[in-house]
Amino acid sequence: MNLLIFLIIGAIAGWLAGEVMKGRGLGLLGNLIVGVIGAFIGGHLLGFFGVAFAGDFGVFITAFIGAVVLLFIVGLIKRA
Numbered sequence: 001m002n003l004l005i006f007l008i009i010g011a012i013a014g015w016l017a018g019e020v021m022k023g024r025g026l027g028l029l030g031n032l033i034v035g036v037i038g039a040f041i042g043g044h045l046l047g048f049f050g051v052a053f054a055g056d057f058g059v060f061i062t063a064f065i066g067a068v069v070l071l072f073i074v075g076l077i078k079r080a
Contacts, residue, residue, distance in 0.1 A: 004059040005056065005076075006036075006039070006059070006078075007036070008060055009032060009035070009039075009056065009060050009063055010032055010035030010038070010039055010063055011028065011031050011032040011035050012031075012035065012080050013034075013035040013038060013039070013060055013063035013064040013067050014026065014030070014032060014033065014034035014035030014036075014063075014067050015031040015035070015048075016064055016067075017034060017035070017068045017071055018030070018031060018034065018067075018071065019040060019076035020068060021068060021072065021075065022075075023072040025075055027035055027036040030054055034067045034070060034071065035064075037064055037065050037066070037067075037070055038059060038064070038066030038067025038068070038069070038070050039059065039061050039062060039063035040066065041063070041066035041067075042061075042062040042063055042064070042066025043062055043066065045065070045066060045069065046062055046065065047057070048054075058060065059066035063079065069073070
């Protein structure tokens, strides 16, 4: 059940990050991948700065921040 919640949160975070960074979504699978990878990036990034959020909403915030960072880096690579 926790995995299902994590995947749903990742998909929503990926979709929202796609809307913020590109102005459109990336499709269900793309949003899911960006959100899940973003959760790992956000967890490491926020852990580096000593910031931690608790609960499902905290996981969403962490995934969203990581997904935005991931899409920003991908955007930089595409421009180069």
